[in-house]
Amino acid sequence: MADDGQGRLRTEGGRASGAVVAGGEMLLSVGLLALALLAAYRLYLRWGTRSGPGGAARQGEAAALPRMKRRDFSLEQLREFDGARNPRILLAVNGKVFDVTKGSKFYGPEGPYGIFAGRDASRGLATFCLDKDALRDEYDDLSDLNAVQMESVREWEMQFKEKYDYVGRLLKPGEEPSEYTDEEDTKDHTKQE
Numbered sequence: 001m002a003d004d005g006q007g008r009l010r011t012e013g014g015r016a017s018g019a020v021v022a023g024g025e026m027l028l029s030v031g032l033l034a035l036a037l038l039a040a041y042r043l044y045l046r047w048g049t050r051s052g053p054g055g056a057a058r059q060g061e062a063a064a065l066p067r068m069k070r071r072d073f074s075l076e077q078l079r080e081f082d083g084a085r086n087p088r089i090l091l092a093v094n095g096k097v098f099d100v101t102k103g104s105k106f107y108g109p110e111g112p113y114g115i116f117a118g119r120d121a122s123r124g125l126a127t128f129c130l131d132k133d134a135l136r137d138e139y140d141d142l143s144d145l146n147a148v149q150m151e152s153v154r155e156w157e158m159q160f161k162e163k164y165d166y167v168g169r170l171l172k173p174g175e176e177p178s179e180y181t182d183e184e185d186t187k188d189h190t191k192q193e
Helices: 018-048 057-065 075-079 099-106 122-127 147-165 182-186
Strands: 090-094 097-101 165-169
Touching: 075 090, 075 122, 090 122, 090 147, 122 147
Parallel strands: none
Antiparallel strands: 090 097, 097 165
16 A cells, blocks of 8 residues: 555555545444443442442431430440441541431442541541551540630531531430430430530
């Protein structure tokens, strides 16, 4: 094959080779299709399986849960609500417990903030740390946090109050739970010490 001087390919017999052009277009189309399928598969792996096996069923089950009655929680009781053992997901911020089940995409077992599910997230949020080291297994009074970090905790608390249901307080060791009435259960109860 050679150039005929006008930008067209010609074969030994002087004709342009349409088969070569058609073959190249087909190869390009197959390549683009393969890239599109690969991209779709990678997106599926990243987002489609985000909540693990049965994730869609778990999210549907969580959405169907009734509003939780107001009560107080010890750290051990709070740990039950991690989204894995129980479809409901709770977390504590600054001594207040919030139902973040509707945010299971973020706080569920496979979510980016799943480490906070069923835990006191105050220290992790204050220090912007998503490591297990930022969470304590015993009650954390946050007394070693500086003023900026405590302000951050209060800001996070306000954000959670606006977006999620407040369901009770996180109890200090030896503290007795409050008795909530049905009337208190329907309004925001923010007991201050």
